[in-house]
Amino acid sequence: MHVRFLVPGNVRHGSGGNKYNAKLAEHLAALGADIETVVVDGDWPVGSPADRQRFAEALDGGATVIADGLVAGGAPDEIAGAAGKGTKVWILSHMALADHDDLEAKALAAAAGIICPSAHAAAELGAKYGALDVVVATPGAASAGVSAGSVPTHIVSVAALLPNKSQTLLVEALSQLHNLEWSASLIGSHDPDPAYAAKVRDAVEHYGLQQRVTLTGELTGQELEDHWHKADLSILLSRSESFGLVVTESLAHGVPVIVRQGTGAVEALGGTGAGAALDLSDLNTLTMTLRAWLTDPALQQRWRNNALQARQHLRGWDATAATVLKAIT
Structure with missing residues (x-):
């Protein structure tokens, strides 16, 4: 299946959210999904009208979309518009937005589904917005060599x-x-x-x-x-x-x-x-x-x-x- 994965362009350091997004895209592809990752520039989580228009265009024509909550949480109208055209928009909510509760509540309601990286993150969303149907997909860990330690510690x-x-x-x-x-x-x-x-x-x-x-x-x-x-x-x-x-x-x-x-x-x-x-x-x-x-x-x-x-x-x-x-x- 083809999946368009929309990620924020205004988080440029190695955040946990960025790392999760990259690993998820990589391993969805390894499982056979056709992954198209699109970096959406903008002053998220709400952005300007031009930013939200850019987001709407990125949603357009994608049968299945996973959108990072930092981009999607402040754009409920754009999600609802895409859903009306047949696009299934899944919001990947790494963490509830600190502000903009009204927008985020509407965005979550308009989405086809919600993905969270932990039960903790899902519980925080539930505490803010009531019962939600959330898929919890906890992060994986890549294999790594065992630390040798140091003296002094x-x-x-x-x-x-x-x-x-x-x-x-x-x-x-x-x-x-x-x-x-x-x-x-x-x-x-x-x-x-x-x-x-x-x-x-x-x-x-x-x-x-x-x-x-x-x-x-x-x-x-x-x-x-x-x-x-x-x-x-x-x-x-x-x-x-x-x-x-x-x-x-x-x-x-x-x-x-x-x-x-x-x-x-x-x-x-x-x-x-x-x-x-x-x-x-x-x-x-x-x-x-x-x-x-x-x-x-x-x-x-x-x-x-x-x-x-x-x-x-x-x-x-x-x-x-x-x-x-x-x-x-």
Whole structure:
């Protein structure tokens, strides 16, 4: 079957949504679907009239369309218009829009169906808009080499430098651990919010951590693999997260993870015991957890063993694509 996949053109860093979209398209094609990926430029999630007209044109003539919710959520009239011409528009909602509830509710109602990357994301939509028929297609994880770890232990945080990702909180917690041996890398793009990226750099300098905390910028390919290869612990402190692809990426490398309670990253970590989900209403919780991990070899080994065990049971992206393909056909 032919599927037109519409993705936003205004998210240019390596976001989880972008990675999910690319992997889904790749594996739908591997299952035999004819995938046409169209990047729709615009100031999404609502855009200008010209942006929405561009979106409407991208919808036109496609028998089956998957549209990223960042583009589709603010354009209910365009979706309804396409549906009236026989186009089945599936909205891939990575996360409910922060604003524009009225538009998003109408867009979801006009769509042929809704796909979410996690039960957490589906529940958030349901909490805002009532009962919805949602297909949950959790992300897969590519196979990866097992991390060798480092001496001293090395901590990685893989996420764009954005306020939601809370890198300043991590730097503050690490600043309380000067007396222990560790190093850390903050791996993610500085481009989406240069002002916040500057705050992260300033925090590193303020606490005198320049020799211990490295801001690498966004890394891909072998450069990123090199950092995973020396990682002992991964940290994702997002205040909101639909799933957290970096969690399964960590586990695929046998690296345990600390995440924030109340986010979709908890779903990604599951009951593996390969790390911890923390209530971060108090900074001391993170500091104490890191101190406990850094000073307790038995805890390190237990988390590591659980990560290696979880690594054996990760779903592949072929399962994600199969779930979506079954739904849209």
